[in-house]
Amino acid sequence: MTPAPEYAHRLVAAxxxxxxxxxxxxxxxxxxxxxxxxxxxxxxxxxxALAAPAMVWAFWVNTPRTALMVGAALVLCGGFLLVIQP
Amino acid sequence: MTPARxxxxxxxxxxxxxxxxxxxxxxxxxxxLALFDTELTRWMQPExxxxxxxxxxxxxxxxxxxxxxxxxxxxxxSPSFLLLPxxxxxxxxxxxxxxxxxxxxxxxxxxxEVLHPRQTEGGAFFFTFHYTLRLPDPWGxxxxxxxxxxxxxxxxxxxxxxxxxxxxxxxxxxxQAALPRCLLDLHxxxxxxxxxxxxLITWSxxxxxxxxxxxxxxxxxxxxxxxQSSVAQPIPPWAPRAPLNAMLQQARSHLNYAPSYVxxxxxxxxxxxxxxxxxxxxxxxxxxxxxxxxxxxxxxPATKLEDAFFILNGLHxxxxxxxxxxxxxxxxxxxxxxxxxxxxxxxxARQKKYTTxxxxxxxxLNVALLGGxxxxxxxxxxxxxxxxxxxPARASLExxxxxxxxxxxxxxxxAYPPYKSWKILCWAMGIIGLGVPVMDALVVPLATLGTALHxxxxxxxxxxxxxxxxxxxxxxxxxxxx
Numbered sequence: 051m052t053p054a055p056e057y058a059h060r061l062v063a064a065x066x067x068x069x070x071x072x073x074x075x076x077x078x079x080x081x082x083x084x085x086x087x088x089x090x091x092x093x094x095x096x097x098x099a100l101a102a103p104a105m106v107w108a109f110w111v112n113t114p115r116t117a118l119m120v121g122a123a124l125v126l127c128g129g130f131l132l133v134i135q136p
Numbered sequence: 137m138t139p140a141r142x143x144x145x146x147x148x149x150x151x152x153x154x155x156x157x158x159x160x161x162x163x164x165x166x167x168x169l170a171l172f173d174t175e176l177t178r179w180m181q182p183e184x185x186x187x188x189x190x191x192x193x194x195x196x197x198x199x200x201x202x203x204x205x206x207x208x209x210x211x212x213x214s215p216s217f218l219l220l221p222x223x224x225x226x227x228x229x230x231x232x233x234x235x236x237x238x239x240x241x242x243x244x245x246x247x248x249e250v251l252h253p254r255q256t257e258g259g260a261f262f263f264t265f266h267y268t269l270r271l272p273d274p275w276g277x278x279x280x281x282x283x284x285x286x287x288x289x290x291x292x293x294x295x296x297x298x299x300x301x302x303x304x305x306x307x308x309x310x311x312q313a314a315l316p317r318c319l320l321d322l323h324x325x326x327x328x329x330x331x332x333x334x335x336l337i338t339w340s341x342x343x344x345x346x347x348x349x350x351x352x353x354x355x356x357x358x359x360x361x362x363x364q365s366s367v368a369q370p371i372p373p374w375a376p377r378a379p380l381n382a383m384l385q386q387a388r389s390h391l392n393y394a395p396s397y398v399x400x401x402x403x404x405x406x407x408x409x410x411x412x413x414x415x416x417x418x419x420x421x422x423x424x425x426x427x428x429x430x431x432x433x434x435x436x437p438a439t440k441l442e443d444a445f446f447i448l449n450g451l452h453x454x455x456x457x458x459x460x461x462x463x464x465x466x467x468x469x470x471x472x473x474x475x476x477x478x479x480x481x482x483x484x485a486r487q488k489k490y491t492t493x494x495x496x497x498x499x500x501l502n503v504a505l506l507g508g509x510x511x512x513x514x515x516x517x518x519x520x521x522x523x524x525x526x527x528p529a530r531a532s533l534e535x536x537x538x539x540x541x542x543x544x545x546x547x548x549x550x551a552y553p554p555y556k557s558w559k560i561l562c563w564a565m566g567i568i569g570l571g572v573p574v575m576d577a578l579v580v581p582l583a584t585l586g587t588a589l590h591x592x593x594x595x596x597x598x599x600x601x602x603x604x605x606x607x608x609x610x611x612x613x614x615x616x617x618x
Contacts, residue, residue: 057144057147060144064289068285071350072350072351072353073353075352076351076352076353076354079352080352080354090352091445092441093350094343094347095343095346095444095448097346097350098339098343098346098349098350101288101342101349102285102288102289102291103292105289106145106148106289109147109148110141110144112140112141132353
């Protein structure tokens with residue numbers, strides 16, 4: 051039986067995946083202010099399609115540590131891109 | 137798939153389903169009913185049945201509507217819009233937003249005479265509930281967005297769990313088996329048979345709620361937000377001065393479609409046409425000067441990306457669809473609701489050997505949150521026929537009736553053991569379902585009762601009632617259902 055803390059870590063990783071989509075999407079949209087409307091619609095359509103696989107992926111990988119690390123790395127990279135935008 | 141991975145996905149599917157499934161059921165059920173919101177509104181306002189389905193809009197009716205609009209502006213009312221007659225609703229409506237719903241006068245399109253139908257939120261109630269759960273703005277939309285996300289995860293994890301048996305599951309339904317097996321078969325069959333529909337409706341729903349679920353973060357503009365002035369601004373003139381009739385004729389020729397609604401904004405009058413029998417939710421529009429009646433401009437054609445977005449919206453909202461596709465969507469919505477309900481009941485039926493507090497809670501929540509909405513939806517229709525026509529604020533009383541019936545189901549779940557409360561609830565749903573056509577026959581004139589609209593809605597209510605009563609004698613439910 052899988053211990054409960056492992057599921058908690060995976061849940062956090064799933065939420066990090068969602069957050070990664072938000073920060074990456076925001077960063078990409080903000081980089082192209084001239085295309086904001088089209089870019090926003092495109093980002094939301096793609097992110098909506100990716101959200102479920104990304105969150106399920108956190109439960110697919112063998113170790114919760116991998117899910118947490120990858121999720122956190124994606125959030126940090128997206129956040130960095132968002133902060134350095136012109 | 138390794139057993140450990142399968143166990144993790146099962147855990148995700150089970151808990152995501154348990155936490156969000158009850159809300160998802162209410163959302164799917166009301167969304168399914170909202171597919172026929174216009175028809176339900178017409179059923180709930182039988183006084184409008186004097187207008188035949190093929191009634192033509194006359195110039196005198198438009199002149200009268202314009203006169204009412206000018207009077208409304210004169211008394212300082214907020215801008216209204218005109219809903220022109222079409223095949224789904226042959227009446228002419230002058231509507232404005234009251235904070236919850238679109239309300240206003242109903243006119244006969246042949247004469248312009250004001251009809252006095254009973255006050256009701258009609259089918260729009262189900263539409264609003266579907267995407268807000270009647271929670272205050274913006275929390276309702278946010279909760280629905282979260283549930284849409286969880287549902288997408290549920291669909292994907294369910295597909296991964298059953299991927300191997302996806303084809304055999306199409307042909308497996310053991311009604312004579314024990315309750316857990318029968319429920320699992322039903323859950324998997326409804327899930328796999330309508331899988332493309334589940335994916336389509338969930339994805340398009342996610343895109344529609346993406347504003348709440350996938351917000352955009354703007355660091356650079358965070359400090360430049362302007363504060364709204366709290367001083368109430370006077371409403372500027374909005375009603376058209378130029379003849380609406382002449383503008384309507386021009387709009388028909390510009391759009392090549394009959395306009396569906398007319399909006400008034402400052403000095404502009406916009407005629408918009410829904411593209412009927414199409415999946416595209418992009419309404420074609422032409423704009424006129426409200427003072428002179430001159431044609432100003434026509435909305436530019438949508439780009440391919442915008443069109444894709446509008447088609448995605450059209451596939452979810454189903455406003456411009458033909459009736460065949462709408463009925464197909466209705467069946468899809470019902471299948472989704474059955475899938476969710478069977479999954480939730482399966483969870484409690486499977487674990488009946490173990491008596492845990494979670495199980496007891498889940499059993500009672502099943503009664504309150506699966507039986508409750510179904511009972512309340514039919515009760516809402518029954519309230520429409522029971523509350524007297526001229527009762528003050530009867531529209532809000534109908535809504536209160538809906539929530540009272542739901543609350544009673546919750547109390548029933550607390551007061552009685554699950555098996556007994558299910559039994560009482562099934563009988564109650566049966567009586568309400570059969571009561572709707574009976575009350576309709578008592579209240580509505582005989583000529584109206586025979587129309588296709590009344591026959592279909594009354595038959596569906598009676599059928600639901602009979603199914604609820606009949607479900608008591610199913611072999612699988614004989615030994616207690618939870």
